[in-house]
Amino acid sequence: MRFFDRKKIRLLFGFTVFLVLLILNCVMYCNKAGMKRDLVVVIDVGHGGNDPGKIGVDNVKEKDVNLQIALCLKAQLQARGVKVILTREGDVCLATNGATNKKVSDMHNRVSLINASGADYMISIHQNSYPEAEISGPQVFYYGSSEMSKKLAEAIQAQLIVDLQPPKEREIKTGNDLYILKNSQCPGVIVECGFLSNPTECENLQNPQYQQAVAAAIARAICKL
Ligand SMILES: [Zn+2]
Structure with a gap:
Protein backbone atom coordinates (compact mmCIF):
# COMPACT_ATOMS: atom_id res chain seq x y z
CA MET A 1 0.00 0.00 0.00
CA ALA A 33 5.27 36.18 -30.98
CA GLY A 34 4.50 39.67 -29.64
CA MET A 35 0.99 38.62 -28.70
CA LYS A 36 -0.90 40.73 -26.20
CA ARG A 37 -3.84 39.21 -24.44
CA ASP A 38 -6.82 41.31 -23.36
CA LEU A 39 -5.37 44.43 -25.00
CA VAL A 40 -8.01 46.62 -26.67
CA VAL A 41 -7.10 49.23 -29.29
CA VAL A 42 -9.53 51.68 -30.86
CA ILE A 43 -8.48 52.87 -34.32
CA ASP A 44 -9.93 56.24 -35.27
CA VAL A 45 -10.14 56.44 -39.06
CA GLY A 46 -9.79 60.14 -39.90
CA HIS A 47 -12.45 61.99 -41.96
CA GLY A 48 -14.96 60.14 -44.21
CA GLY A 49 -18.18 60.76 -46.14
CA ASN A 50 -18.54 64.43 -47.10
CA ASP A 51 -15.19 65.23 -45.42
CA PRO A 52 -12.36 64.02 -47.71
CA GLY A 53 -9.55 65.37 -45.50
CA LYS A 54 -6.39 66.42 -47.36
CA ILE A 55 -6.24 66.05 -51.14
CA GLY A 56 -3.08 64.51 -52.58
CA VAL A 57 -0.98 65.72 -55.51
CA ASP A 58 -2.75 63.17 -57.72
CA ASN A 59 -6.16 64.06 -56.22
CA VAL A 60 -6.23 61.04 -53.90
CA LYS A 61 -8.46 61.68 -50.89
CA GLU A 62 -6.99 61.36 -47.40
CA LYS A 63 -10.17 59.64 -46.10
CA ASP A 64 -9.58 56.70 -48.50
CA VAL A 65 -5.88 56.26 -47.61
CA ASN A 66 -6.78 56.50 -43.90
CA LEU A 67 -9.31 53.67 -44.22
CA GLN A 68 -6.96 51.43 -46.23
CA ILE A 69 -4.15 51.79 -43.66
CA ALA A 70 -6.59 51.43 -40.73
CA LEU A 71 -7.91 48.14 -42.13
CA CYS A 72 -4.31 46.87 -42.50
CA LEU A 73 -3.63 47.93 -38.91
CA LYS A 74 -6.78 46.16 -37.71
CA ALA A 75 -5.60 42.89 -39.31
CA GLN A 76 -2.04 43.30 -37.99
CA LEU A 77 -3.26 43.88 -34.43
CA GLN A 78 -5.80 41.06 -34.55
CA ALA A 79 -3.05 38.70 -35.72
CA ARG A 80 -1.23 39.61 -32.49
CA GLY A 81 -4.28 38.78 -30.36
CA VAL A 82 -5.40 42.39 -29.83
CA LYS A 83 -9.10 43.28 -29.76
CA VAL A 84 -9.74 46.09 -32.27
CA ILE A 85 -12.55 48.63 -32.62
CA LEU A 86 -12.76 51.07 -35.57
CA THR A 87 -14.61 54.40 -35.51
CA ARG A 88 -15.66 53.74 -39.12
CA GLU A 89 -15.27 50.81 -41.53
CA GLY A 90 -16.76 52.48 -44.60
CA ASP A 91 -16.75 55.85 -46.34
CA VAL A 92 -19.07 57.52 -43.85
CA CYS A 93 -19.30 60.69 -41.80
CA LEU A 94 -20.02 60.09 -38.11
CA ALA A 95 -22.16 63.24 -37.69
CA THR A 96 -25.65 62.83 -36.27
CA ASN A 97 -28.39 63.16 -38.92
CA GLY A 98 -29.61 66.73 -39.19
CA ALA A 99 -26.67 68.18 -37.24
CA THR A 100 -26.13 71.85 -38.15
CA ASN A 101 -22.33 71.61 -37.89
CA LYS A 102 -21.40 68.22 -39.36
CA LYS A 103 -17.67 68.47 -38.49
CA VAL A 104 -18.35 69.29 -34.83
CA SER A 105 -20.95 66.51 -34.59
CA ASP A 106 -18.60 64.03 -36.31
CA MET A 107 -15.75 64.79 -33.90
CA HIS A 108 -18.07 64.66 -30.89
CA ASN A 109 -19.45 61.25 -31.92
CA ARG A 110 -15.93 59.92 -32.60
CA VAL A 111 -14.80 60.82 -29.09
CA SER A 112 -17.99 59.30 -27.59
CA LEU A 113 -17.26 56.07 -29.47
CA ILE A 114 -13.60 56.06 -28.38
CA ASN A 115 -14.47 56.66 -24.71
CA ALA A 116 -17.28 54.09 -24.72
CA SER A 117 -14.93 51.45 -26.18
CA GLY A 118 -12.95 51.13 -22.94
CA ALA A 119 -9.82 50.72 -25.09
CA ASP A 120 -6.28 50.73 -23.69
CA TYR A 121 -4.97 52.86 -26.57
CA MET A 122 -6.42 55.11 -29.27
CA ILE A 123 -4.65 55.36 -32.63
CA SER A 124 -6.00 58.03 -34.98
CA ILE A 125 -4.90 57.52 -38.59
CA HIS A 126 -4.36 60.60 -40.78
CA GLN A 127 -2.26 61.83 -43.72
CA ASN A 128 -0.46 65.15 -43.80
CA SER A 129 -0.11 67.91 -46.39
CA TYR A 130 2.08 70.99 -46.76
CA PRO A 131 2.38 73.80 -49.34
CA GLU A 132 6.00 72.82 -50.11
CA ALA A 133 6.11 69.52 -52.00
CA GLU A 134 9.53 68.42 -50.69
CA ILE A 135 8.27 68.13 -47.09
CA SER A 136 7.83 64.44 -46.18
CA GLY A 137 8.00 61.82 -43.43
CA PRO A 138 5.62 60.21 -40.93
CA GLN A 139 5.01 62.07 -37.66
CA VAL A 140 3.20 61.11 -34.45
CA PHE A 141 1.29 63.62 -32.27
CA TYR A 142 0.32 63.15 -28.61
CA TYR A 143 -1.33 65.01 -25.73
CA GLY A 144 1.40 66.75 -23.73
CA SER A 145 0.34 65.94 -20.17
CA SER A 146 -0.19 62.21 -20.81
CA GLU A 147 3.04 60.34 -20.07
CA MET A 148 1.65 57.10 -21.52
CA SER A 149 0.60 58.86 -24.74
CA LYS A 150 4.15 60.21 -25.06
CA LYS A 151 5.59 56.69 -24.62
CA LEU A 152 3.17 55.38 -27.25
CA ALA A 153 4.12 58.21 -29.63
CA GLU A 154 7.85 57.60 -29.13
CA ALA A 155 7.48 53.86 -29.74
CA ILE A 156 5.44 54.32 -32.94
CA GLN A 157 7.66 57.12 -34.30
CA ALA A 158 10.81 55.04 -33.71
CA GLN A 159 9.33 51.92 -35.33
CA LEU A 160 8.06 53.88 -38.37
CA ILE A 161 11.58 55.26 -38.90
CA VAL A 162 13.21 51.82 -38.55
CA ASP A 163 10.70 50.04 -40.80
CA LEU A 164 10.02 52.69 -43.47
CA GLN A 165 13.42 54.43 -43.50
CA PRO A 166 11.94 57.75 -44.64
CA PRO A 167 14.38 60.32 -46.13
CA LYS A 168 13.29 62.76 -43.42
CA GLU A 169 13.28 61.44 -39.83
CA ARG A 170 10.69 63.45 -37.94
CA GLU A 171 10.24 63.70 -34.17
CA ILE A 172 7.10 63.30 -32.09
CA LYS A 173 5.16 66.50 -31.42
CA THR A 174 2.52 67.60 -28.90
CA GLY A 175 -0.92 68.36 -30.27
CA ASN A 176 -2.61 69.79 -27.19
CA ASP A 177 -5.21 71.71 -29.21
CA LEU A 178 -6.26 68.66 -31.23
CA TYR A 179 -9.83 67.76 -30.21
CA ILE A 180 -9.44 63.99 -30.44
CA LEU A 181 -6.28 63.95 -28.28
CA LYS A 182 -7.70 66.43 -25.78
CA ASN A 183 -10.94 64.51 -25.25
CA SER A 184 -9.96 60.84 -25.46
CA GLN A 185 -9.82 59.27 -22.01
CA CYS A 186 -7.27 56.58 -22.87
CA PRO A 187 -3.66 57.18 -23.97
CA GLY A 188 -3.75 58.03 -27.65
CA VAL A 189 -1.86 59.40 -30.62
CA ILE A 190 -2.52 60.79 -34.07
CA VAL A 191 -0.32 59.09 -36.66
CA GLU A 192 0.24 61.29 -39.70
CA CYS A 193 1.57 58.46 -41.89
CA GLY A 194 3.09 60.77 -44.50
CA PHE A 195 2.55 63.81 -46.74
CA LEU A 196 0.07 63.55 -49.62
CA SER A 197 1.63 66.79 -50.93
CA ASN A 198 4.94 64.97 -51.58
CA PRO A 199 4.72 63.07 -54.92
CA THR A 200 6.86 60.07 -53.82
CA GLU A 201 5.22 59.70 -50.42
CA CYS A 202 1.76 60.18 -51.94
CA GLU A 203 2.46 57.28 -54.31
CA ASN A 204 3.89 55.14 -51.47
CA LEU A 205 0.89 55.79 -49.23
CA GLN A 206 -1.40 54.30 -51.89
CA ASN A 207 0.80 51.22 -52.39
CA PRO A 208 -0.74 48.21 -50.56
CA GLN A 209 2.72 46.89 -49.57
CA TYR A 210 3.74 50.26 -48.12
CA GLN A 211 0.37 50.51 -46.33
CA GLN A 212 1.05 47.07 -44.78
CA ALA A 213 4.52 48.24 -43.70
CA VAL A 214 3.05 51.35 -42.02
CA ALA A 215 0.44 49.22 -40.24
CA ALA A 216 3.00 46.59 -39.20
CA ALA A 217 5.27 49.27 -37.69
CA ILE A 218 2.39 50.73 -35.64
CA ALA A 219 1.21 47.27 -34.49
CA ARG A 220 4.74 46.19 -33.57
CA ALA A 221 5.28 49.37 -31.53
CA ILE A 222 1.98 48.92 -29.63
CA CYS A 223 2.73 45.27 -28.81
CA LYS A 224 6.25 46.12 -27.57
CA LEU A 225 4.92 48.53 -24.92
ZN1 LIG B 1 -6.58 64.30 -41.48
Whole structure:
Protein backbone atom coordinates (compact mmCIF):
# COMPACT_ATOMS: atom_id res chain seq x y z
CA MET A 1 0.00 0.00 0.00
CA ARG A 2 2.84 2.36 0.96
CA PHE A 3 4.70 1.57 -2.25
CA PHE A 4 1.54 2.24 -4.23
CA ASP A 5 1.08 5.66 -2.54
CA ARG A 6 4.66 6.67 -3.30
CA LYS A 7 4.18 5.66 -6.89
CA LYS A 8 1.00 7.73 -7.05
CA ILE A 9 2.74 10.75 -5.50
CA ARG A 10 5.63 10.43 -7.97
CA LEU A 11 3.20 10.23 -10.85
CA LEU A 12 1.26 13.24 -9.57
CA PHE A 13 4.50 15.20 -9.08
CA GLY A 14 5.68 14.30 -12.56
CA PHE A 15 2.37 15.33 -14.08
CA THR A 16 2.41 18.67 -12.18
CA VAL A 17 5.95 19.44 -13.41
CA PHE A 18 4.85 18.59 -16.95
CA LEU A 19 1.84 20.93 -16.67
CA VAL A 20 3.93 23.82 -15.26
CA LEU A 21 6.49 23.41 -18.07
CA LEU A 22 3.70 23.34 -20.66
CA ILE A 23 2.16 26.58 -19.30
CA LEU A 24 5.58 28.29 -19.13
CA ASN A 25 6.26 27.26 -22.71
CA CYS A 26 2.93 28.74 -23.87
CA VAL A 27 3.58 32.03 -22.03
CA MET A 28 7.09 32.26 -23.55
CA TYR A 29 5.73 31.52 -27.03
CA CYS A 30 3.04 34.21 -26.70
CA ASN A 31 5.61 36.81 -25.57
CA LYS A 32 7.99 35.83 -28.36
CA ALA A 33 5.27 36.18 -30.98
CA GLY A 34 4.50 39.67 -29.64
CA MET A 35 0.99 38.62 -28.70
CA LYS A 36 -0.90 40.73 -26.20
CA ARG A 37 -3.84 39.21 -24.44
CA ASP A 38 -6.82 41.31 -23.36
CA LEU A 39 -5.37 44.43 -25.00
CA VAL A 40 -8.01 46.62 -26.67
CA VAL A 41 -7.10 49.23 -29.29
CA VAL A 42 -9.53 51.68 -30.86
CA ILE A 43 -8.48 52.87 -34.32
CA ASP A 44 -9.93 56.24 -35.27
CA VAL A 45 -10.14 56.44 -39.06
CA GLY A 46 -9.79 60.14 -39.90
CA HIS A 47 -12.45 61.99 -41.96
CA GLY A 48 -14.96 60.14 -44.21
CA GLY A 49 -18.18 60.76 -46.14
CA ASN A 50 -18.54 64.43 -47.10
CA ASP A 51 -15.19 65.23 -45.42
CA PRO A 52 -12.36 64.02 -47.71
CA GLY A 53 -9.55 65.37 -45.50
CA LYS A 54 -6.39 66.42 -47.36
CA ILE A 55 -6.24 66.05 -51.14
CA GLY A 56 -3.08 64.51 -52.58
CA VAL A 57 -0.98 65.72 -55.51
CA ASP A 58 -2.75 63.17 -57.72
CA ASN A 59 -6.16 64.06 -56.22
CA VAL A 60 -6.23 61.04 -53.90
CA LYS A 61 -8.46 61.68 -50.89
CA GLU A 62 -6.99 61.36 -47.40
CA LYS A 63 -10.17 59.64 -46.10
CA ASP A 64 -9.58 56.70 -48.50
CA VAL A 65 -5.88 56.26 -47.61
CA ASN A 66 -6.78 56.50 -43.90
CA LEU A 67 -9.31 53.67 -44.22
CA GLN A 68 -6.96 51.43 -46.23
CA ILE A 69 -4.15 51.79 -43.66
CA ALA A 70 -6.59 51.43 -40.73
CA LEU A 71 -7.91 48.14 -42.13
CA CYS A 72 -4.31 46.87 -42.50
CA LEU A 73 -3.63 47.93 -38.91
CA LYS A 74 -6.78 46.16 -37.71
CA ALA A 75 -5.60 42.89 -39.31
CA GLN A 76 -2.04 43.30 -37.99
CA LEU A 77 -3.26 43.88 -34.43
CA GLN A 78 -5.80 41.06 -34.55
CA ALA A 79 -3.05 38.70 -35.72
CA ARG A 80 -1.23 39.61 -32.49
CA GLY A 81 -4.28 38.78 -30.36
CA VAL A 82 -5.40 42.39 -29.83
CA LYS A 83 -9.10 43.28 -29.76
CA VAL A 84 -9.74 46.09 -32.27
CA ILE A 85 -12.55 48.63 -32.62
CA LEU A 86 -12.76 51.07 -35.57
CA THR A 87 -14.61 54.40 -35.51
CA ARG A 88 -15.66 53.74 -39.12
CA GLU A 89 -15.27 50.81 -41.53
CA GLY A 90 -16.76 52.48 -44.60
CA ASP A 91 -16.75 55.85 -46.34
CA VAL A 92 -19.07 57.52 -43.85
CA CYS A 93 -19.30 60.69 -41.80
CA LEU A 94 -20.02 60.09 -38.11
CA ALA A 95 -22.16 63.24 -37.69
CA THR A 96 -25.65 62.83 -36.27
CA ASN A 97 -28.39 63.16 -38.92
CA GLY A 98 -29.61 66.73 -39.19
CA ALA A 99 -26.67 68.18 -37.24
CA THR A 100 -26.13 71.85 -38.15
CA ASN A 101 -22.33 71.61 -37.89
CA LYS A 102 -21.40 68.22 -39.36
CA LYS A 103 -17.67 68.47 -38.49
CA VAL A 104 -18.35 69.29 -34.83
CA SER A 105 -20.95 66.51 -34.59
CA ASP A 106 -18.60 64.03 -36.31
CA MET A 107 -15.75 64.79 -33.90
CA HIS A 108 -18.07 64.66 -30.89
CA ASN A 109 -19.45 61.25 -31.92
CA ARG A 110 -15.93 59.92 -32.60
CA VAL A 111 -14.80 60.82 -29.09
CA SER A 112 -17.99 59.30 -27.59
CA LEU A 113 -17.26 56.07 -29.47
CA ILE A 114 -13.60 56.06 -28.38
CA ASN A 115 -14.47 56.66 -24.71
CA ALA A 116 -17.28 54.09 -24.72
CA SER A 117 -14.93 51.45 -26.18
CA GLY A 118 -12.95 51.13 -22.94
CA ALA A 119 -9.82 50.72 -25.09
CA ASP A 120 -6.28 50.73 -23.69
CA TYR A 121 -4.97 52.86 -26.57
CA MET A 122 -6.42 55.11 -29.27
CA ILE A 123 -4.65 55.36 -32.63
CA SER A 124 -6.00 58.03 -34.98
CA ILE A 125 -4.90 57.52 -38.59
CA HIS A 126 -4.36 60.60 -40.78
CA GLN A 127 -2.26 61.83 -43.72
CA ASN A 128 -0.46 65.15 -43.80
CA SER A 129 -0.11 67.91 -46.39
CA TYR A 130 2.08 70.99 -46.76
CA PRO A 131 2.38 73.80 -49.34
CA GLU A 132 6.00 72.82 -50.11
CA ALA A 133 6.11 69.52 -52.00
CA GLU A 134 9.53 68.42 -50.69
CA ILE A 135 8.27 68.13 -47.09
CA SER A 136 7.83 64.44 -46.18
CA GLY A 137 8.00 61.82 -43.43
CA PRO A 138 5.62 60.21 -40.93
CA GLN A 139 5.01 62.07 -37.66
CA VAL A 140 3.20 61.11 -34.45
CA PHE A 141 1.29 63.62 -32.27
CA TYR A 142 0.32 63.15 -28.61
CA TYR A 143 -1.33 65.01 -25.73
CA GLY A 144 1.40 66.75 -23.73
CA SER A 145 0.34 65.94 -20.17
CA SER A 146 -0.19 62.21 -20.81
CA GLU A 147 3.04 60.34 -20.07
CA MET A 148 1.65 57.10 -21.52
CA SER A 149 0.60 58.86 -24.74
CA LYS A 150 4.15 60.21 -25.06
CA LYS A 151 5.59 56.69 -24.62
CA LEU A 152 3.17 55.38 -27.25
CA ALA A 153 4.12 58.21 -29.63
CA GLU A 154 7.85 57.60 -29.13
CA ALA A 155 7.48 53.86 -29.74
CA ILE A 156 5.44 54.32 -32.94
CA GLN A 157 7.66 57.12 -34.30
CA ALA A 158 10.81 55.04 -33.71
CA GLN A 159 9.33 51.92 -35.33
CA LEU A 160 8.06 53.88 -38.37
CA ILE A 161 11.58 55.26 -38.90
CA VAL A 162 13.21 51.82 -38.55
CA ASP A 163 10.70 50.04 -40.80
CA LEU A 164 10.02 52.69 -43.47
CA GLN A 165 13.42 54.43 -43.50
CA PRO A 166 11.94 57.75 -44.64
CA PRO A 167 14.38 60.32 -46.13
CA LYS A 168 13.29 62.76 -43.42
CA GLU A 169 13.28 61.44 -39.83
CA ARG A 170 10.69 63.45 -37.94
CA GLU A 171 10.24 63.70 -34.17
CA ILE A 172 7.10 63.30 -32.09
CA LYS A 173 5.16 66.50 -31.42
CA THR A 174 2.52 67.60 -28.90
CA GLY A 175 -0.92 68.36 -30.27
CA ASN A 176 -2.61 69.79 -27.19
CA ASP A 177 -5.21 71.71 -29.21
CA LEU A 178 -6.26 68.66 -31.23
CA TYR A 179 -9.83 67.76 -30.21
CA ILE A 180 -9.44 63.99 -30.44
CA LEU A 181 -6.28 63.95 -28.28
CA LYS A 182 -7.70 66.43 -25.78
CA ASN A 183 -10.94 64.51 -25.25
CA SER A 184 -9.96 60.84 -25.46
CA GLN A 185 -9.82 59.27 -22.01
CA CYS A 186 -7.27 56.58 -22.87
CA PRO A 187 -3.66 57.18 -23.97
CA GLY A 188 -3.75 58.03 -27.65
CA VAL A 189 -1.86 59.40 -30.62
CA ILE A 190 -2.52 60.79 -34.07
CA VAL A 191 -0.32 59.09 -36.66
CA GLU A 192 0.24 61.29 -39.70
CA CYS A 193 1.57 58.46 -41.89
CA GLY A 194 3.09 60.77 -44.50
CA PHE A 195 2.55 63.81 -46.74
CA LEU A 196 0.07 63.55 -49.62
CA SER A 197 1.63 66.79 -50.93
CA ASN A 198 4.94 64.97 -51.58
CA PRO A 199 4.72 63.07 -54.92
CA THR A 200 6.86 60.07 -53.82
CA GLU A 201 5.22 59.70 -50.42
CA CYS A 202 1.76 60.18 -51.94
CA GLU A 203 2.46 57.28 -54.31
CA ASN A 204 3.89 55.14 -51.47
CA LEU A 205 0.89 55.79 -49.23
CA GLN A 206 -1.40 54.30 -51.89
CA ASN A 207 0.80 51.22 -52.39
CA PRO A 208 -0.74 48.21 -50.56
CA GLN A 209 2.72 46.89 -49.57
CA TYR A 210 3.74 50.26 -48.12
CA GLN A 211 0.37 50.51 -46.33
CA GLN A 212 1.05 47.07 -44.78
CA ALA A 213 4.52 48.24 -43.70
CA VAL A 214 3.05 51.35 -42.02
CA ALA A 215 0.44 49.22 -40.24
CA ALA A 216 3.00 46.59 -39.20
CA ALA A 217 5.27 49.27 -37.69
CA ILE A 218 2.39 50.73 -35.64
CA ALA A 219 1.21 47.27 -34.49
CA ARG A 220 4.74 46.19 -33.57
CA ALA A 221 5.28 49.37 -31.53
CA ILE A 222 1.98 48.92 -29.63
CA CYS A 223 2.73 45.27 -28.81
CA LYS A 224 6.25 46.12 -27.57
CA LEU A 225 4.92 48.53 -24.92
ZN1 LIG B 1 -6.58 64.30 -41.48
